[in-house]
Amino acid sequence: ETGVTQSPTHLIKTRGQQVTLRCSSQSGHNTVSWYQQALGQGPQFIFQYYREEENGRGNFPPRFSGLQFPNYSSELNVNALELDDSALYLCASSPGLAGGTGELFFGEGSRLTVL
Amino acid sequence: AQTVTQSQPEMSVQEAETVTLSCTYDTSESNYYLFWYKQPPSRQMILVIRQEAYKQQNATENRFSVNFQKAAKSFSLKISDSQLGDTAMYFCAFMKHWVNAGNMLTFGGGTRLMVKP
Numbered sequence: 001e002t003g004v005t006q007s008p009t010h011l012i013k014t015r016g017q018q019v020t021l022r023c024s025s026q027s028g029h030n031t032v033s034w035y036q037q038a039l040g041q042g043p044q045f046i047f048q049y050y051r052e053e054e055n056g057r058g059n060f061p062p063r064f065s066g067l068q069f070p071n072y073s074s075e076l077n078v079n080a081l082e083l084d085d086s087a088l089y090l091c092a093s094s095p096g097l098a099g100g101t102g103e104l105f106f107g108e109g110s111r112l113t114v115l
Numbered sequence: 116a117q118t119v120t121q122s123q124p125e126m127s128v129q130e131a132e133t134v135t136l137s138c139t140y141d142t143s144e145s146n147y148y149l150f151w152y153k154q155p156p157s158r159q160m161i162l163v164i165r166q167e168a169y170k171q172q173n174a175t176e177n178r179f180s181v182n183f184q185k186a187a188k189s190f191s192l193k194i195s196d197s198q199l200g201d202t203a204m205y206f207c208a209f210m211k212h213w214v215n216a217g218n219m220l221t222f223g224g225g226t227r228l229m230v231k232p
């Protein structure tokens with residue numbers, strides 16, 4: 001069974017640029033959520049996708065957007081990058097909404113640095 | 116909105132000893148999950164233990180156990196027989212538990228645990 005994989009692992013961008021981060025969910029999982037973890041802080045929920053539809057969004061501006069594909073993999077897009085967007089971006093998958101144990105399975109994250 | 120507070124930014128413990136990490140939360144929900152996740156330097160969040168709010172019995176998982184006090188909104192993690200591999204950031208997290216709630220976790224700020232040889 002393949003776990004959650006994210007790419008790229010590290011990337012550096014300059015202010016104003018756009019970035020796309022990718023996530024492959026664990027086999028059998030149809031729900032993907034994204035979290036932003038600033039250095040030294042706990043992760044914050046960005047949004048969640050369930051069966052290709054956004055299903056819940058945290059307090060993030062519209063320049064944070066996403067997609068989920070028919071194979072349940074997902075992308076996080078951030079436009080007009082700001083210095084404060086520098087963070088570890090975590091993807092997590094689960095087998096459905098509020099079902100089972102509630103456990104999320106996390107990837108190792110993508111470390112974004114904005115200069 | 117839910118909030119989760121971890122009041123201990125850093126803790127240390129000697130190998131083989133016991134340590135307790137604190138967590139308090141605030142919510143108006145009656146049905147929810149509470150979790151402790153571990154984040155080692157590899158960055159991947161790993162579930163340590165979970166508790167369903169409707170269950171009065173405290174969850175245990177090998178060397179890890181919780182003290183869940185629902186009325187006090189407290190959820191502490193006890194690690195017994197600490198091992199060097201327990202060195203990591205530990206996050207307390209909250210999730211609503213009802214249909215269509217989604218799987219949004221609200222995390223605390225974390226406690227950095229160092230296990231010393």
